[in-house]
Amino acid sequence: MAFPDDLLVEDEQVVVHKHPHWKMLLGPVLVLLLVVGAASFLAALVRTQDWATWAWAGLAAAGLVLVGRFTVFPVVRWRTTHFVVTDRRVLVREGVLTRHGMDIPLSRISSVRVRHTLWERMLGSGTLVVESDSDESLEFDDVPGVQRVHALLYQEVAP
Template identity: 40%
Template sequence: MVVMRRRHGDLADDEYVVVHCHPHGRVLAAPVLALFVLAGVLGVLLAALPSGARPVGTWVLVGLFAVTAVVLVLVPVLRWASTSYTVTSRRIMVRAGLLHRAGVNVALNRVAEISYRRSVLDRVFGSGTIVVDTQGPAPLQLHCVPDLAGVQRMLGELVYAVGDGGQRV
């Protein structure tokens, strides 16, 4: 998961990306399962539809399926795709949002402590939540981070290097 590359635009000249990721792909399991269930229910309902209600009833069922699929499948997939966690040589950046984009930047020199939380399911997939305690009012939480151990280790090394005057990295 470690990526050492330079992204143009929002980075300083001597800053580089160390880790860039989206939440773990397992968060897409529920929308995919919902899509299969919706398709099965639609097939059963279309097969059970009386022939007298065929043209209009078919369109109504397909329309309800489309609206439900957008809410239960498309919105969560777009939310996953629009959420990203980036750790650079200087800061942690979190970007999220579909229509209203929001972002948080935390300088590594403001990080006081890094901890994590993992459920049983998180341990199976190697993911988890990283909690970055800063000098601010509330800790920064990166939910469902893939390769939790690797990202946490890299983040710890970067915070240590920044606290050491930038001698290591």
């Protein structure tokens, strides 16, 4: 799902648009492989039984429920999460059925920091910490290319 351009005001330009890092999809892909493998194994075990057709239907139904809940839904949630930096603000939009969003005008940002572990550095992701004029800091986890996003955001904030 592309970022909706109707959320931008007139003459506002997108500087960077990111989804969360692909590492968030490792768990859902693992679940998909495990469910397909287990269902195939169990289907092969019962193939000679008189009730095999019913067992296969049950395995298919259980497999679809598990894959839908633990693979399809996380992938859709990942795809509908947007981290956007424009020439005027930082926007975050997330959610599938219920959408949540937050905007921070660039003029209110006082500092931008990056935090990432060794594993995140190897994968090229990290946490972007944006501090605004208010007392609280906002953390954006699993930002891909966090160093580049940090540099671009700093370039937009610093005159």
